[in-house]
Amino acid sequence: MTKHEMTNDEIMTKHERTPRPLLPSSFVIRHSSFRRRQVVEVVIFWLFRVATYLVLAAATYIFLDIGIKGSRTLFTTRAPFINVPFFTQGPQTLFVFDYEGEKYTLSDREFRAWKTEHPVEVEATSVAYSAGGVWPCIVGTALLVVGSMILALAVGICSAIYLNEYSQNTRFIRLIRIAILNLAGVPSIVFGLFGFGLFVIFLHWNVSLLAGWFTLGLMILPAIITASEESLRAVPNGLREGSLALGATKWQTIRKNVLPYAVPGILTSSILGIGRVAGETAPIMFTAAYALRDEMPWQVQRWTDFVFQGVMALPYHIYVVSSKIPQNEYTERVQYGAACILLLLVFAIALASIVLRERTRGHLSW
Amino acid sequence: MVVMENEEITHPAPPLELQKPPEPEPRQPVMINVADVDFCYGTHQVLFDVNLEIPPRAVTALIGPSGCGKTTLLRCFNRMNDLIDGARISAGSIRLEGHNIYAPDIDVVDLRRRVGMVFQKSNPFPKSIYENVAYGLRVLGVNKKSRINEAVEKGLRASALWDEVKDRLDSSAYGLSGGQQQRLCIARALAVEPEVILMDEPCSALDPIATAKVEELIYQLRENFTIVIVTHNMQQAGRCSNYTAFFYLGRLIEFGATSKIFSNPSQLQTEDYITGRFG
Numbered sequence: 001m002t003k004h005e006m007t008n009d010e011i012m013t014k015h016e017r018t019p020r021p022l023l024p025s026s027f028v029i030r031h032s033s034f035r036r037r038q039v040v041e042v043v044i045f046w047l048f049r050v051a052t053y054l055v056l057a058a059a060t061y062i063f064l065d066i067g068i069k070g071s072r073t074l075f076t077t078r079a080p081f082i083n084v085p086f087f088t089q090g091p092q093t094l095f096v097f098d099y100e101g102e103k104y105t106l107s108d109r110e111f112r113a114w115k116t117e118h119p120v121e122v123e124a125t126s127v128a129y130s131a132g133g134v135w136p137c138i139v140g141t142a143l144l145v146v147g148s149m150i151l152a153l154a155v156g157i158c159s160a161i162y163l164n165e166y167s168q169n170t171r172f173i174r175l176i177r178i179a180i181l182n183l184a185g186v187p188s189i190v191f192g193l194f195g196f197g198l199f200v201i202f203l204h205w206n207v208s209l210l211a212g213w214f215t216l217g218l219m220i221l222p223a224i225i226t227a228s229e230e231s232l233r234a235v236p237n238g239l240r241e242g243s244l245a246l247g248a249t250k251w252q253t254i255r256k257n258v259l260p261y262a263v264p265g266i267l268t269s270s271i272l273g274i275g276r277v278a279g280e281t282a283p284i285m286f287t288a289a290y291a292l293r294d295e296m297p298w299q300v301q302r303w304t305d306f307v308f309q310g311v312m313a314l315p316y317h318i319y320v321v322s323s324k325i326p327q328n329e330y331t332e333r334v335q336y337g338a339a340c341i342l343l344l345l346v347f348a349i350a351l352a353s354i355v356l357r358e359r360t361r362g363h364l365s366w
Numbered sequence: 367m368v369v370m371e372n373e374e375i376t377h378p379a380p381p382l383e384l385q386k387p388p389e390p391e392p393r394q395p396v397m398i399n400v401a402d403v404d405f406c407y408g409t410h411q412v413l414f415d416v417n418l419e420i421p422p423r424a425v426t427a428l429i430g431p432s433g434c435g436k437t438t439l440l441r442c443f444n445r446m447n448d449l450i451d452g453a454r455i456s457a458g459s460i461r462l463e464g465h466n467i468y469a470p471d472i473d474v475v476d477l478r479r480r481v482g483m484v485f486q487k488s489n490p491f492p493k494s495i496y497e498n499v500a501y502g503l504r505v506l507g508v509n510k511k512s513r514i515n516e517a518v519e520k521g522l523r524a525s526a527l528w529d530e531v532k533d534r535l536d537s538s539a540y541g542l543s544g545g546q547q548q549r550l551c552i553a554r555a556l557a558v559e560p561e562v563i564l565m566d567e568p569c570s571a572l573d574p575i576a577t578a579k580v581e582e583l584i585y586q587l588r589e590n591f592t593i594v595i596v597t598h599n600m601q602q603a604g605r606c607s608n609y610t611a612f613f614y615l616g617r618l619i620e621f622g623a624t625s626k627i628f629s630n631p632s633q634l635q636t637e638d639y640i641t642g643r644f645g
Contacts, residue, residue: 168451169451236489238485238487238489239489239491239492240449241446241449241483241485241489242485242489242490242491242551242554243491243501243505244446244449244478245444245446245478245482245483245485245555246478246479246482246501246502246505246554246555246558247475247476247478247479247502247505247506247558248475248501248502248505249475249505252505256501256504256505257491257501261492
């Protein structure tokens with residue numbers, strides 16, 4: 001930053017005062033390598049540029065493809081323009097048949113109603129999951145996200161506080177940090193198998209929300225810890241010392257004068273966690289997800305059963321409808337619809353976190 | 367805070383220049399007694415056999431070149447060094463009014479309440495001005511609104527900040543100027559009514575006008591508090607302290623009344639430092 005910007009006149013005079021140096025003649029001669037160097041520069045430039053644009057192209061393609069195909073499912077051309085059944089019903093089997101020259105595509109429920117009106121034998125092709133909607137999947141995914149984020153944030157923030165505020169830099173603590181880094185690198189399917197072995201089999205939780213919460217929570221725990229520690233470290237030490245010097249205890253200092261200023265950063269980091277939790281299929285396929293369940297999660301006999309029930313979940317539903325059933329022209333509707341909703345859901349949660357972060361940040365600056 | 371009006375009448379505050387209170391008498395009361403203290407950061411020793419008796423209700427300045435251990439000693443008085451891994455007093459004792467503050471049964475939180483601290487870099491909390499001053503009381507468990515209001519006003523008045531901020535107590539402390547922020551930190555320390563106030567180069571980041579204000583404040587606070595101030599600025603030590611301790615390479619070279627240290631030091635090193643021959 002220059003304090004004083006030079007005016008045009010000043011630049012001119014300055015320029016005039018310094019005489020232009022005379023180049024030695026060898027500088028002007030183009031060596032034989034000149035052409036080659038020029039080509040290399042251009043090739044390198046374009047290589048890097050294309051690599052960057054490829055990312056953009058891939059992102060655009062994915063979002064447009066899912067957005068366009070998905071919106072055919074999510075929206076209708078007639079009022080209310082939103083495909084309400086898709087958002088409010090569970091998945092049903094689609095029945096396709098011809099009757100008196102007309103082609104019918106009816107969902108399970110509609111087909112039964114039709115049959116009572118027309119007591120005739122029809123040759124109907126059934127396509128599993130391709131009628132109805134994904135309402136139970138949305139609910140299940142939301143439950144999984146909320147539960148596992150609460151678990152991961154609670155444990156993650158506590159351990160980040162311990163690591164950053166209480167622990168000293170001993171060998172054991174360094175070992176813990178390495179363990180956290182390693183945990184972050186474990187593939188999600190391994191978390192799925194681990195959750196299956198520990199929670200589902202050993203603890204007899206069966207396929208349940210609880211098992212899913214713990215598996216997903218463990219999966220994003222390292223990310224939450226690392227990011228929370230980062231946010232805590234960003235709080236200046238002067239605030240801690242100032243608070244302690246006034247006779248605050250360590251916990252009072254952390255609670256009143258460190259944690260509040262780290263929360264915006266922790267929230268930002270948890271956005272990424274939410275995206276992963278909502279989108280991962282592997283950790284829940286053995287631990288929490290059902291391919292099809294007729295009851296909604298709140299339709300349990302005793303409230304204690306709530307956490308011990310499996311749920312349908314969007315990513316697992318996408319997996320099921322795109323790889324577990326025979327593909328034909330009727331299956332694409334649900335596949336893209338569900339994918340689009342999943343994207344929108346993650347987007348909405350991320351947006352909410354950003355808004356929350358901006359609200360809590362206030363006027364912090366140091 | 368006890369304002370001793372009678373004393374003020376009998377001994378009017380002297381002007382800021384060289385006029386100083388009487389020389390230390392041989393048997394005077396001692397607020398902080400430092401006896402044979404060695405201090406180490408890990409294996410690196412920074413204080414060697416320091417003996418010092420800090421008198422109550424006076425300003426004691428610790429001076430010396432960078433790295434001589436004066437800040438380390440200051441941070442020993444409220445056990446701020448406990449926060450640093452591997453930092454410890456390896457020999458000797460520090461007593462506050464006769465109680466060893468490093469004894470195992472001492473309550474560090476209570477100690478820090480009695481021995482307040484103002485830091486080199488002003489560190490107001492990212493809260494309102496009011497909440498900054500009220501913080502010490504709140505962590506003490508005081509919830510009564512009237513008592514907090516009273517303490518906030520008293521603290522801000524004592525730090526000569528009240529008139530400047532009384533209309534915007536609820537605005538952020540970060541909106542204050544550097545000098546005001548430092549005085550806010552002093553007000554914050556005063557609000558919990560400590561007996562000793564430690565100041566670690568409180569004016570090093572301030573301009574001359576703000577420095578003058580803080581120095582004047584320090585001079586006034588002397589009447590009710592024991593103040594220990596670390597400073598790089600010799601003129602500052604000369605202006606606002608009653609006693610001066612000169613440190614060099616982790617050792618206490620000389621301690622005495624400021625007027626004596628500055629006019630007639632008994633050690634050659636002190637004289638060299640004060641006259642600017644080194645350091």
